[in-house]
Amino acid sequence: MSAISVRNLVKKFGNLTAVDGISFDVRKGEIFGFLGPNGAGKTTTINILVTLMRPTSGEAYVAGYNVVEDPVRVREKIGIVFQDPSVDRNLTGWENLYIHGLIYGLKGEELRRRVEESLEFAELTKFRDVEVKNYSGGMIRRLEIARGLMHKPEILFLDEPTIGLDPQTRAKIWEYVERLREEAGVTVFLTTHYIEEAERLCDRVAIIDHGKIVAIGSPDELKQEIGGDVIYIRVGDHSSAARLLEGLQNNGMIISHRELNGVLALSVNNASKVIPTVFEAASMMGIRIEEIKYTQPSLSDVFLHYTGREIRDEEADWREGIRMRHRMR
Numbered sequence: 001m002s003a004i005s006v007r008n009l010v011k012k013f014g015n016l017t018a019v020d021g022i023s024f025d026v027r028k029g030e031i032f033g034f035l036g037p038n039g040a041g042k043t044t045t046i047n048i049l050v051t052l053m054r055p056t057s058g059e060a061y062v063a064g065y066n067v068v069e070d071p072v073r074v075r076e077k078i079g080i081v082f083q084d085p086s087v088d089r090n091l092t093g094w095e096n097l098y099i100h101g102l103i104y105g106l107k108g109e110e111l112r113r114r115v116e117e118s119l120e121f122a123e124l125t126k127f128r129d130v131e132v133k134n135y136s137g138g139m140i141r142r143l144e145i146a147r148g149l150m151h152k153p154e155i156l157f158l159d160e161p162t163i164g165l166d167p168q169t170r171a172k173i174w175e176y177v178e179r180l181r182e183e184a185g186v187t188v189f190l191t192t193h194y195i196e197e198a199e200r201l202c203d204r205v206a207i208i209d210h211g212k213i214v215a216i217g218s219p220d221e222l223k224q225e226i227g228g229d230v231i232y233i234r235v236g237d238h239s240s241a242a243r244l245l246e247g248l249q250n251n252g253m254i255i256s257h258r259e260l261n262g263v264l265a266l267s268v269n270n271a272s273k274v275i276p277t278v279f280e281a282a283s284m285m286g287i288r289i290e291e292i293k294y295t296q297p298s299l300s301d302v303f304l305h306y307t308g309r310e311i312r313d314e315e316a317d318w319r320e321g322i323r324m325r326h327r328m329r
């Protein structure tokens with residue numbers, strides 16, 4: 001039996017179809033990622049799976065229970081960590097866990113033991129009696145994840161677990177999530193719009209865009225599916241990049257392209273055949289190539305391949321900035 005099974009799931013808000021007929025399975029014990037830009041439908045899907053929202057149509061089973069027909073059973077089997085901080089900043093780490101345990105019906109010695117174990121697992125024992133407002137962003141996240149695990153759920157849902165955290169803290173959270181799977185045997189379903197997060201952490205990834213799954217598989221499988229190489233050419237500015245692209249586009253060698261701050265990225269079948277043509281075109285147009293390199297495609301190239309767009313956009317960065325400011329308050 002799969003840990004999660006979703007069939008033709010649809011969620012509409014008025015005229016907007018936030019989740020548009022998705023189907024997928026999450027295997028027991030895997031770290032499964034939902035990767036997509038802001039607004040793609042990731043949080044809506046999580047909300048349906050954790051029984052906070054009813055789907056418009058379709059079916060979803062979590063730990064074998066139907067999310068609409070058996071929401072109480074589903075909730076017993078899952079832990080949830082939302083995007084925005086939800087711990088009480090005026091309480092200590094210990095107090096936050098203790099109260100959460102009480103809500104879940106734990107009592108006496110059992111509750112105290114579980115709180116200690118959770119603090120230990122989150123490497124927060126030293127800070128157990130410190131008010132959460134004095135914790136760093138990474139410590140708060142670890143506390144929230146530990147809290148989501150206190151009632152020993154089979155499946156843990158993490159909505160954007162590292163949003164707004166710096167790269168070093170992000171890497172620590174990844175290690176922590178891996179440890180959960182290895183030591184606690186929990187199935188993890190997470191959403192993210194960070195490519196590196198999906199690539200580093202997930203056994204399998206579903207790429208979601210405009211409410212639809214555009215690709216699903218292990219990061220390696222997805223990259224192999226699109227095949228080919230990506231050539232990065234630094235020419236210094238946008239107009240040179242645009243001119244060079246125009247000069248290259250007629251030769252039929254470019255599968256897709258994108259440009260960011262004067263760096264042109266070209267998806268091609270065989271980089272070693274295309275690179276001489278790039279130099280030729282640049283020299284004919286008087287464009288100086290500052291740097292050129294090529295790599296196998298990344299998950300970001302997979303997204304570009306299936307959607308024709310970058311996974312990150314300015315709006316996402318802007319919204320994330322707002323969120324971070326909100327979190328700092």
Ligand SMILES: Nc1ncnc2c1ncn2[C@@H]1O[C@H](COP(=O)(O)OP(=O)(O)OP(=O)(O)O)[C@@H](O)[C@H]1O
Nearest residue numbers: 013016018036037038039040041042043044045160
């Ligand atoms: N309660 C709601 N009412 C109306 N529209 C909604 C509601 N919740 C989400 N939406 C819309 O549905 C779409 C999908 O949103 P969703 O939050 O699921 O995306 P997401 O991929 O999780 O992005 P984010 O990380 O920004 O939350 C968006 O266009 C959003 O504006």
